[in-house]
Amino acid sequence: MSTGEDASNDPRWRKFVDVGLKCSCGETHVGLISLSMLVPAGWPGSTDPDSNENLNLDGNFLSTDYCVWEGKYFAIRMSLPMRIQGIESPALLLSVWGSVDRTNFDAYVAAVRNNTLNDRAHAPARLVNRIAGFPDTFGLMGAAIQQPGEPPLLLVLNGADNKPSDHPLIHEERNGITLDRLFDIYAENGHDMRSSFT
Numbered sequence: 001m002s003t004g005e006d007a008s009n010d011p012r013w014r015k016f017v018d019v020g021l022k023c024s025c026g027e028t029h030v031g032l033i034s035l036s037m038l039v040p041a042g043w044p045g046s047t048d049p050d051s052n053e054n055l056n057l058d059g060n061f062l063s064t065d066y067c068v069w070e071g072k073y074f075a076i077r078m079s080l081p082m083r084i085q086g087i088e089s090p091a092l093l094l095s096v097w098g099s100v101d102r103t104n105f106d107a108y109v110a111a112v113r114n115n116t117l118n119d120r121a122h123a124p125a126r127l128v129n130r131i132a133g134f135p136d137t138f139g140l141m142g143a144a145i146q147q148p149g150e151p152p153l154l155l156v157l158n159g160a161d162n163k164p165s166d167h168p169l170i171h172e173e174r175n176g177i178t179l180d181r182l183f184d185i186y187a188e189n190g191h192d193m194r195s196s197f198t
């Protein structure tokens with residue numbers, strides 16, 4: 001059965017996963033690295049994360065998984081995976097912040113604490129990062145789907161006005177990205193490995 005081009009034999013991919021690629025950040029990366037957004041865009045507080053157990057719903061709070069802004073806005077660390085066309089796995093992982101309303105934030109925190117995360121549970125969520133390599137991604141609307149043992153999956157569905165949109169992030173999360181696009185996204189996020197190919 002043909003599933004289109006098999007990128008897993010592309011010499012660039014083979015070099016990346018077998019021996020690694022020298023990167024503009026000074027390291028050599030062997031295989032996919034995730035791109036992690038440390039804080040929501042515009043975050044005014046400390047970037048030094050507190051522990052999840054110290055979650056405080058008043059004022060500003062940041063841990064690796066939760067962010068509370070002035071006691072009014074609530075965000076959760078979420079996963080936004082981008083499949084690579086022609087490669088079974090893994091996917092490029094964008095680790096992002098998604099904001100949810102207070103009710104859904106409380107429900108999520110309770111589910112984590114009670115160990116009752118459920119992959120049928122989902123809530124409306126808004127991406128609150130500007131991801132380099134895309135037109136402005138801030139505010140895109142989607143659904144956060146719980147994943148037991150992992151951050152929720154953020155499925156980006158609509159524009160910031162919650163109406164259908166042709167934003168590339170929506171299309172590429174759904175359909176995957178090419179190898180060329182993978183290395184362009186990395187470069188835009190401070191990991192340019194493309195000189196290893198020439």
Ligand SMILES: [Zn+2]
Nearest residue numbers: 023024025191
């Ligand atoms: Zn790098």
